[in-house]
Amino acid sequence: xxxxxxxxxxxPTSAAGRGTxxxxxxxxxxxxxxxxxxxxxxxxxxxxxxxxxxGERIGLTTVYRxxxxxxxxxxxxxxxxxxxxxxxxxxxxxxxxxxxxCRSCGRSVEVEGRAIEHWAARVAAEAxxxxxxxxxxIFGRCPDCAAEGH
Amino acid sequence: xxxxxxxxxxxPTSAAGRGTxxxxxxxxxxxxxxxxxxxxxxxxxxxxxxxxxxGERIGLTTVYRxxxxxxxxxxxxxxxxxxxxxxxxxxxxxxxxxxxxCRSCGRSVEVEGRAIEHWAARVAAEAxxxxxxxxxxIFGRCPDCAAEGH
DNA sequence: GTCGCAAGTGAAAACGAATGTCATGTTCAC
DNA sequence: GTGAACATGACATTCGTTTTCACTTGCGAC
Numbered sequence: 001x002x003x004x005x006x007x008x009x010x011x012p013t014s015a016a017g018r019g020t021x022x023x024x025x026x027x028x029x030x031x032x033x034x035x036x037x038x039x040x041x042x043x044x045x046x047x048x049x050x051x052x053x054x055g056e057r058i059g060l061t062t063v064y065r066x067x068x069x070x071x072x073x074x075x076x077x078x079x080x081x082x083x084x085x086x087x088x089x090x091x092x093x094x095x096x097x098x099x100x101x102c103r104s105c106g107r108s109v110e111v112e113g114r115a116i117e118h119w120a121a122r123v124a125a126e127a128x129x130x131x132x133x134x135x136x137x138i139f140g141r142c143p144d145c146a147a148e149g150h
Numbered sequence: 151x152x153x154x155x156x157x158x159x160x161x162p163t164s165a166a167g168r169g170t171x172x173x174x175x176x177x178x179x180x181x182x183x184x185x186x187x188x189x190x191x192x193x194x195x196x197x198x199x200x201x202x203x204x205g206e207r208i209g210l211t212t213v214y215r216x217x218x219x220x221x222x223x224x225x226x227x228x229x230x231x232x233x234x235x236x237x238x239x240x241x242x243x244x245x246x247x248x249x250x251x252c253r254s255c256g257r258s259v260e261v262e263g264r265a266i267e268h269w270a271a272r273v274a275a276e277a278x279x280x281x282x283x284x285x286x287x288i289f290g291r292c293p294d295c296a297a298e299g300h
Numbered sequence: 301g302t303c304g305c306a307a308g309t310g311a312a313a314a315c316g317a318a319t320g321t322c323a324t325g326t327t328c329a330c
Numbered sequence: 331g332t333g334a335a336c337a338t339g340a341c342a343t344t345c346g347t348t349t350t351c352a353c354t355t356g357c358g359a360c
Contacts, residue, residue, distance in 0.1 A: 024356070024357090025308065025355075025356070027309075044347080045346080058309085059310035061311080061312095061347095061348085061349090062309055064348075065308085065309085065348095080230060084236070100273060100274050100282075102279070109277040115269060116266065119265060119266060120286075128293040129259075130290060130291050131290055131296070132250075132288060132289070134286070134288040135285065136266075136284070136286050137285050138270050138273065138274050138282060139284070140274050140281055140282035141280050142277075142278065143278040143280075146280050146281075174327075177337080177338070195316095207339095208338085209339035209340070210318095211320095211338075211341095214318065215337085215338085218319095234346090234347090235316090236317080
């Protein structure tokens with residue numbers, strides 16, 4: 001939100017020493033920066049628009065591709081909103097967790113529900129299912145959006 | 151595709167005084183029949199293909215439209231698979247529940263998790279979110295598909 | 301510094317699910 | 331039986347996402 005301090009973030013000094021596969025390109029760097037700045041889940045097209053509005057010259061294809069790589073790498077979380085669009089967010093932890101997401105501004109809160117994991121594993125096992133995975137997403141209206149009547 | 155008990159609920163002779171908009175058309179009848187026969191979640195296109203393979207003359211548009219109406223009516227449940235496609239299934243109960251779904255054959259088991267509802271409501275409230283909704287889906291491999299190596 | 305090449309990029313085209321359009325067909329009330 | 335409202339479906343359109351492929355760029359070798 002209030003991020004007026006944007007001096008020169010696109011400085012590929014040497015901070016790219018993460019587990020990311022991405023090579024040190026200006027686009028990848030800028031994308032990482034935007035992901036770090038945005039507080040909630042955003043669509044690829046949103047992120048692309050944000051990059052463009054910051055003056056970055058980057059193609060939509062690259063945004064999709066990078067997000068795909070980052071997602072496979074576990075560096076960003078993905079979820080699908082009600083309309084089927086895929087939303088992305090860099091999460092603080094790479095451990096398994098879920099989100100409470102605002103359906104109007106995309107802001108999200110990470111929640112950890114050990115109970116849910118157990119429940120999911122149990123009911124799947126009871127049904128005889130193996131190789132089990134689950135998705136749990138909670139959508140709602142965040143306090144700010146509720147206050148503004150969104 | 152074992153369809154042992156196939157009652158005839160889709161007989162909107164005069165029982166159409168419900169909230170259902172579906173008029174007694176041949177297509178709606180056939181669609182209801184297919185939904186009753188299919189054991190798991192299937193895509194609209196699957197259902198359309200199944201109808202066609204049964205010799206029904208029905209358009210894809212109609213399938214989508216009917217499924218939409220049935221879904222809004224609570225007569226079928228919907229979920230999105232990993233690829234983003236929407237899947238449909240007629241469920242036994244119209245009460246709120248979740249599913250364990252086989253990711254290769256679409257077969258599903260209904261599970262009721264009161265604990266999940268409470269958990270979702272609680273974590274959302276703790277985050278200050280209102281107007282809360284949630285999705286919980288469990289994907290896995292059903293015993294049959296596991297046995298066949300799918 | 302410059303050369304070379306693989307990896308990255310991106311505009312445009314392709315793709316696919318889903319929805320809109322509208323002329324035609326069908327059902328139900330009368 | 332008749333008519334009008336509603337359902338149908340072939341086709342067009344929308345929209346998010348992926349693929350294609352020619353071009354650019356980072357980076358190690360020289």
